[in-house]
Amino acid sequence: MLQRVSGLLLAGYLFFHLGVINLSLAGAETFDTVTKWVQHPVFTVLDNLLIALVLYHAINGVRVMLLETGFGLRRQASMFWISIAATAGIAAYMLYLNIPLIFR
Amino acid sequence: MAELSYRKYEAPSGEFWLWFLQRVTGLLLIALVLLHGWFNHFAQIDAFEAGLQDEPVVFSVVADRLTRVGFIALDLALLTLVLFHGLNGVRTVLLEWRPAARRRRAVTRSLIGIGVAAWVVTFIALVVLIL
Amino acid sequence: MKQITLQILRTGYGGEDDRSRWERFDVPVPTGRSTVLDALIWARRHTDPTLAFRNACRVGMCGTCGVRVDGRETLACRTYLQPSETSGSDAPEIRIEPLRILPIVQDLITDRAPLHAAIDRLPGVSRDDEPASTGTQATDPDAAARDCILCGLCVSACSVAGLNPGFLGPAALVRASVALDARGGPEAAGVLDAVGGSDGATGCHTLFECTAVCPRGVAPTVAIQRLKRRVVKRQLGRLLRTSSRTGG
Ligand code: SF4
Ligand code: FES
Numbered sequence: 384m385l386q387r388v389s390g391l392l393l394a395g396y397l398f399f400h401l402g403v404i405n406l407s408l409a410g411a412e413t414f415d416t417v418t419k420w421v422q423h424p425v426f427t428v429l430d431n432l433l434i435a436l437v438l439y440h441a442i443n444g445v446r447v448m449l450l451e452t453g454f455g456l457r458r459q460a461s462m463f464w465i466s467i468a469a470t471a472g473i474a475a476y477m478l479y480l481n482i483p484l485i486f487r
Numbered sequence: 488m489a490e491l492s493y494r495k496y497e498a499p500s501g502e503f504w505l506w507f508l509q510r511v512t513g514l515l516l517i518a519l520v521l522l523h524g525w526f527n528h529f530a531q532i533d534a535f536e537a538g539l540q541d542e543p544v545v546f547s548v549v550a551d552r553l554t555r556v557g558f559i560a561l562d563l564a565l566l567t568l569v570l571f572h573g574l575n576g577v578r579t580v581l582l583e584w585r586p587a588a589r590r591r592r593a594v595t596r597s598l599i600g601i602g603v604a605a606w607v608v609t610f611i612a613l614v615v616l617i618l
Numbered sequence: 619m620k621q622i623t624l625q626i627l628r629t630g631y632g633g634e635d636d637r638s639r640w641e642r643f644d645v646p647v648p649t650g651r652s653t654v655l656d657a658l659i660w661a662r663r664h665t666d667p668t669l670a671f672r673n674a675c676r677v678g679m680c681g682t683c684g685v686r687v688d689g690r691e692t693l694a695c696r697t698y699l700q701p702s703e704t705s706g707s708d709a710p711e712i713r714i715e716p717l718r719i720l721p722i723v724q725d726l727i728t729d730r731a732p733l734h735a736a737i738d739r740l741p742g743v744s745r746d747d748e749p750a751s752t753g754t755q756a757t758d759p760d761a762a763a764r765d766c767i768l769c770g771l772c773v774s775a776c777s778v779a780g781l782n783p784g785f786l787g788p789a790a791l792v793r794a795s796v797a798l799d800a801r802g803g804p805e806a807a808g809v810l811d812a813v814g815g816s817d818g819a820t821g822c823h824t825l826f827e828c829t830a831v832c833p834r835g836v837a838p839t840v841a842i843q844r845l846k847r848r849v850v851k852r853q854l855g856r857l858l859r860t861s862s863r864t865g866g
């Protein structure tokens with residue numbers, strides 16, 4: 384069920400992203416205004432959330448596809464926790480990379 | 488008659504292909520999104536930190552990239568796949584609530600409409616920028 | 619004597635708005651091997667003869683006594699009570715509800731017709747050719763699928779079945795899988811076409827809810843993933859054949 388929630392959120396973000404990028408591509412000045420805006424720490428934090436969401440959706444998707452092709456059906460509980468751990472691990476690393484961008 | 492059609496139930500194979508393509512596009516998107524994130528954010532941030540550019544994101548770099556065929560192809564593929572994957576996912580979620588047959592078709596049509604519109608608008612923005 | 623309190627969801631008594639209501643039964647528990655079904659039988663005999671539930675074999679073979687105990691699908695005859703010495707309002711309490719998704723006939727009795735109807739939607743699969751138990755489920759997962767007793771616990775536990783009333787459900791999909799093991803050729807193709815859509819195997823979200831409750835160790839999730847792979851093979855083969863026929 385989380386897969387649908389994260390999927391729907393990402394679909395919503397997709398259109399926001401397309402809209403903003405389309406607008407900002409109008410020229411160098413608009414582009415710069417937009418990029419100034421999104422460099423605000425608040426956006427960096429939101430970006431990290433986005434990364435976590437994408438990671439979760441992708442890794443969980445891979446987990447489901449593995450199960451569907453017959454891998455790990457008998458150990459599905461550990462499959463689930465491995466995917467969660469991988470998501471949390473990579474997301475934490477991304478956050479670590481972005482910390483200087485948040486507090487500058 | 489009713490009995491016969493009842494037993495001859497067959498799932499429309501279109502539904503199968505949408506399910507199958509959802510998986511295929513999902514796998515492709517993992518690769519494409521990684522590339523996308525790398526070129527648009529981390530590569531530029533690296534350059535910024537190395538002192539090669541004075542802002543983390545620079546218009547000229549983006550514009551320059553978009554003159555190269557590889558990047559244009561990457562962006563178009565990403566656009567197409569992400570719209571399909573996203574809207575097909577939304578459709579699956581909506582249709583699982585089992586709306587009436589008429590509404591189902593309306594859902595599908597409007598999602599296709601949204602997808603095509605978003606694709607065209609973004610395509611035009613890209614073309615304008617490239618030219 | 620040890621004692622337990624049953625909170626039973628009772629349905630089908632008309633009244634103002636014909637709503638379900640919880641009713642409390644205090645039941646003595648004579649032995650450590652007493653089951654939920656024993657308690658239900660005691661309550662019907664000593665407290666309320668109109669309490670409606672179904673049972674037959676009492677040993678987990680017929681699949682008629684399925685209910686939900688504290689929210690989890692189970693066979694009443696295979697669920698042991700855990701009473702305590704305390705009695706009265708201090709006695710441990712369990713909630714007993716009918717299965718979900720299947721329509722309620724009365725109290726804990728649900729109508730099994732939807733289970734049969736789902737199997738009838740599979741061309742060439744009869745609910746009468748009930749596969750004989752092989753007793754080998756410990757070593758062979760595919761043989762275990764043949765041990766299904768059509769109790770409906772898996773369907774009640776399934777989120778997808780709860781959301782989409784057209785979904786074939788784990789029990790019927792297990793039947794489809796068993797039928798495919800037994801036959802090949804055009805009949806198999808028909809079954810695969812029937813389970814190929816969002817109402818069939820590809821509608822499954824791989825949540826393992828059915829597998830968690832099955833009293834026979836059938837693992838419907840495993841059977842359904844095998845169906846998915848077969849559907850993929852069939853559809854890809856179809857595509858290749860049509861494209862080679864059109865010379866493309
Ligand atoms: S698969 Fe298991 S839970 Fe489902 S109907 Fe058969 S025996 Fe019952
Ligand atoms: S009474 Fe037969 S399975 Fe419980």
